[in-house]
Amino acid sequence: MKSRLPLSPSAAHDGALHWLLLAGVFAIAMALRHSVAANTDVSWLLTVCEKVLKGQRLYTDIIETNPPIAMLAYLPSVMLEHALGVRAEIITDALVFVAVALSMFVAARIVRCSTMFGSGDQWPLAIFCAAVLTIVPMQTFSQREHLAFVAFLPALAVLILRAQNLRVPLWAVIAAGLGAGVTLMFKPYFILGIGTGIIAAAACARSWRALFAPENFVAAAMVAVYTASIYLFYPDYFTQIYPLVRDVYLLFKRPMTEMVGSTGVLAWAVALIVALLIKLPRKPDASATVLIAASIGFAAAYFLQRKGWAYQSYPMIALALIALGYAISTLPGDANASRAARIGGLGGLAGLFLLSLQWMNDASNARVLEEPVARLGPHPKLLMLSAEASIGHPLVRAVGGEWVSRQQGLWVREFVKRLRSDHLVGAEQDEKLDAYAARERAMLIEDIKKIPPTVVLVDNLLSDWGAWLRADPELSELLKPYRLSQTVQHIDILKRAN
Numbered sequence: 001m002k003s004r005l006p007l008s009p010s011a012a013h014d015g016a017l018h019w020l021l022l023a024g025v026f027a028i029a030m031a032l033r034h035s036v037a038a039n040t041d042v043s044w045l046l047t048v049c050e051k052v053l054k055g056q057r058l059y060t061d062i063i064e065t066n067p068p069i070a071m072l073a074y075l076p077s078v079m080l081e082h083a084l085g086v087r088a089e090i091i092t093d094a095l096v097f098v099a100v101a102l103s104m105f106v107a108a109r110i111v112r113c114s115t116m117f118g119s120g121d122q123w124p125l126a127i128f129c130a131a132v133l134t135i136v137p138m139q140t141f142s143q144r145e146h147l148a149f150v151a152f153l154p155a156l157a158v159l160i161l162r163a164q165n166l167r168v169p170l171w172a173v174i175a176a177g178l179g180a181g182v183t184l185m186f187k188p189y190f191i192l193g194i195g196t197g198i199i200a201a202a203a204c205a206r207s208w209r210a211l212f213a214p215e216n217f218v219a220a221a222m223v224a225v226y227t228a229s230i231y232l233f234y235p236d237y238f239t240q241i242y243p244l245v246r247d248v249y250l251l252f253k254r255p256m257t258e259m260v261g262s263t264g265v266l267a268w269a270v271a272l273i274v275a276l277l278i279k280l281p282r283k284p285d286a287s288a289t290v291l292i293a294a295s296i297g298f299a300a301a302y303f304l305q306r307k308g309w310a311y312q313s314y315p316m317i318a319l320a321l322i323a324l325g326y327a328i329s330t331l332p333g334d335a336n337a338s339r340a341a342r343i344g345g346l347g348g349l350a351g352l353f354l355l356s357l358q359w360m361n362d363a364s365n366a367r368v369l370e371e372p373v374a375r376l377g378p379h380p381k382l383l384m385l386s387a388e389a390s391i392g393h394p395l396v397r398a399v400g401g402e403w404v405s406r407q408q409g410l411w412v413r414e415f416v417k418r419l420r421s422d423h424l425v426g427a428e429q430d431e432k433l434d435a436y437a438a439r440e441r442a443m444l445i446e447d448i449k450k451i452p453p454t455v456v457l458v459d460n461l462l463s464d465w466g467a468w469l470r471a472d473p474e475l476s477e478l479l480k481p482y483r484l485s486q487t488v489q490h491i492d493i494l495k496r497a498n
Contacts, residue, residue, distance in 0.1 A: 018123040018126075018127070021123075021127050022126065022127050022130055025127060025130045025134060025135065026097065026101075026130065026134060029097070029131075029134035029141075030097065032135065032138070032141075033093050036138050036139055036141070036361060037139060037363070037365035037367060037394075038139075038394040038397075038398075039139050039140065039141065039142060039143055039363075039394075040363070040389050040390040040393050040394065041143060041144070041311075041389070042074065042089075042092065042142050042143060042394075043089075043393040043394030043396075043397050044389060044393045045064075045070055045071055045073075045074045046077065046078055046089070046092070046397065047393065047396065047397065048062055048074075049071060049074050049077070049078040050078055051403075052071065052075070053075075053078060053079070053082070056406075057236075058234060058236075058237075059234055059236035059237050059240055059241050060240070061406055063241070063406050063407045063408075063443070064241070064408070065241060065244065065245050065249055066144075067185075067230060067234075067237060068230060068233075068234050068237070069185045069186060070144060070186070073144070073186075074088070074092060076091075076095065077091040077092040077095060088397075089394075093142065096141065096146070096150070097134070099147070099150050100130070100133045100134055100150055103150045103151065103154060103179070104129065104133070106153070106154045106157075106172075107153040107154050107157040108122070108126060108157075109172075110154060110158055110160075110172045111161075111287075113161060113166060113167075113168075113172075114157075114160050114161050114287070124325075124329050125325055128321075128322070128325045128329075128349075129322055129325070131353070132321050132322055132325075132353075133149075133150065133318070136314075136317070136318065136353065136356050137314060138357055138361035139310075139311075139360060139361050139365075140310060140311040140360045143311045143314070144311075145186075145187075145311050145315055146311075146314055147182075147186065148182070148183040148186040148187065148190060148315065149183070149314060149318055151179040151180075151182040151183050151186075152179055152180060152183045152190075152193075152194070152315070153179065154175040154176045154178075155176040155177070155179045155180040155194065155215060155219075156290070156291075156294060157172070157176070158172055158173070158175075158176035158215055159176075159198065159200075159201045159210070159290050159294070160201075160286065160287045162198075162202075162210040162213060163200065163204035163205055163210070163286035163287070163289065163290050164204070164205070164286050164287075165205045165207065173213075173214050173215045173218070174215075174218065176215040176218075176219075177214070177215035177216070177217070177218025177222070178219075180194055180215065180216075180219035181218060181220075181221075181222030181223055181226075182222070184219060184222075184223050185222065185226050189301035189304060189305060192297040192301045193294050193295075193297035193298035193300075193301055193315060193316075193319075194219075194294070194297070195297060196294055196296055196297030196300075197290050197293055197294035197297065198213075199211075200289050200292075201286075201290055204284070204289050205286075244436060247429070247432055247433070247436065248415050248416065248419075248433065249415065251419055251424060251425070252307075252415045252418060252424075253306035253307075254306055254307055254308035256306070258308060259302075259306070259308045262313075262359070263355060263358065263359045263362070264310055264313040264317060264356070264359040266355070267317060267320075267352050267355040267356045267359060268299060268313065268316055268320045270348075271317075271320035271321055271323065271324045272296070272320045272323065272324075274324055274327075274348060275288065275291075275292060275320070275323045275326075278324075278327040278328065278341065278345065279327050285330070287326065288323060288327060291319055292319075292320075292323050294319050295315075295316050295319035295320045295323060296316075298315040298316035298319060299313075299316040301315075301316075302315075302316055310359055311360070313359075317356050317359075317360075321349070321352060321353060321356060324345070324348075324349055328346060328349060331345070363390065364388070364390045365390055366390055366391045366392075366491075367398075368488055368489060369391070369395050369457070369493070370395060370399055372485070372486050373395065373399050373455055373457075374399045376493070377454065379400050379401055379402065380399060380402075380454045380455040381401065381402045381404050381451060381452070381455070382395070382396045382399075382401045382402065382403055382404065382453060382454075382455050382456075382457070383403075383404050383405055383447070383448065383455070383456045383457070384409060384410075384456070384457040385410065385457065385458045385465040385468070385469060386409055386410065386458075386459030386462065386463065386465055387409050387410050387411040387413065387414030387415075387459075387463060388409060388461075388462050388463075389408045389411070391409075391457055391459055392408075392409065393408065401455075404447055404448075404450075404452075404453045405443075405447045406443060406447055407440065407443065407447075410440055410444065410465075412436050412437050412439075412440040413437050413440060413441075413468075414463060416433045416434075416436070416437050417463075420433075441475075444475075445474060445475065445478065448478050448479075452496065455485075455493065455494065456479060456482055456493075457491055457492070457493060457494075458492040459490075460490045460491065461489055461490035461491055466492060479494065481497050482494040482495060482496050483495060483497055
């Protein structure tokens with residue numbers, strides 16, 4: 001038997017320090033979960049899970065524009081909440097931290113087979129990647145884009161092996177295929193990020209075999225089974241929801257100049273440009289090429305969606321930061337010029353990290369409403385007249401209330417209004433949009449009659465919902481029993497008279 005040489009005291013000390021730093025990153029990220037406002041969409045989807053567990057039908061009794069994985073991803077958290085008595089938000093965070101640790105472990109095991117670092121130290125990049133995965137997301141933490149990117153890491157690691165013409169173990173193939181499949185199930189747009197990574201790997205390897213790698217077929221099979229399952233178990237998604245998404249949601253597009261000029265796009269572009277400037281003068285690097293190509297692909301997905309929301313930019317920014325971190329970590333450390341480049345690069349990386357962190361936390365929240373609503377009585381039945389979902393979510397969960405509406409918010413009316421003001425609607429679409437807005441209003445009225453809310457929030461901050469209510473005789477009549485309790489930042493809080 002071969003005897004193992006004992007670790008030197010300095011090596012053991014360095015190893016312990018690395019693990020301590022990694023644990024420190026996770027500890028900081030966990031502490032942030034208590035100071036950062038809960039994510040609007042995650043709160044809504046947890047509410048959707050509550051409704052489903054009570055017997056309501058997704059896409060019929062609950063109007064949700066995303067395919068079922070958006071709800072199913074959070075269902076275990078709500079089920080565990082019922083079993084353990086621990087809030088679903090805390091369980092969700094814990095499960096995501098476990099997923100990040102597991103995904104990083106699998107990806108690290110895979111890239112160990114590569115020449116990504118040569119004889120260099122992988123720990124600095126590993127610690128930085130942990131920060132990108134757990135700290136940078138801020139309010140985007142546990143959002144679908146965050147979950148999709150975490151799932152993608154093993155596939156990204158395998159692409160780095162493919163780019164170097166290295167053998168990929170069977171277990172890594174399976175992990176990569178399953179992870180890429182989950183990523184695509186969250187959003188078909190992500191095929192652009194995965195696809196550009198595959199093409200880059202094939203180009204670096206100078207072989208088309210990467211295009212037909214077995215993990216690609218595993219991912220494709222998962223997506224095919226998932227799509228068939230939606231047809232089988234959730235047919236209303238295609239008959240009721242997809243037409244709404246196609247005819248209203250997809251029509252709304254943020255101006256491209258607004259998107260290009262955003263803080264997130266600036267951080268992404270600078271990170272990629274600096275990574276390229278560091279890598280281009282040196283010999284070709286397959287790992288950097290795959291990272292940069294995948295980041296560009298996810299950026300294409302972000303721009304194609306044209307919504308400009310920060311959470312949708314997370315995968316492209318995360319990959320750009322990791323690409324820059326990798327470029328800096330693989331700089332030779334012996335020459336003075338290299339040391340200067342490393343110091344300058346680390347300073348720039350820290351600045352871009354903070355800029356990205358700020359961008360991911362640039363979201364509205366309605367914490368200021370929690371105390372006034374909670375004062376009106378325990379477990380309120382809440383309704384909201386607004387298109388801004390962040391007003392009602394996570395407010396309803398924070399006060400232990402019940403969301404009586406089947407809709408997250410009245411976004412159809414707001415989208416139609418903005419589409420018309422931006423002259424994005426043709427004459428042939430007018431009648432169809434009016435029908436969707438009328439259906440949204442009819443569902444609102446049905447919900448009020450079915451479960452009369454105890455508290456109604458009317459948004460006069462971001463739009464004219466108070467005027468809309470007063471101009472609607474039927475809604476005004478339904479809300480006659482309600483009296484103004486308080487106005488907080490132009491949001492009226494109405495309480496039902498006893």
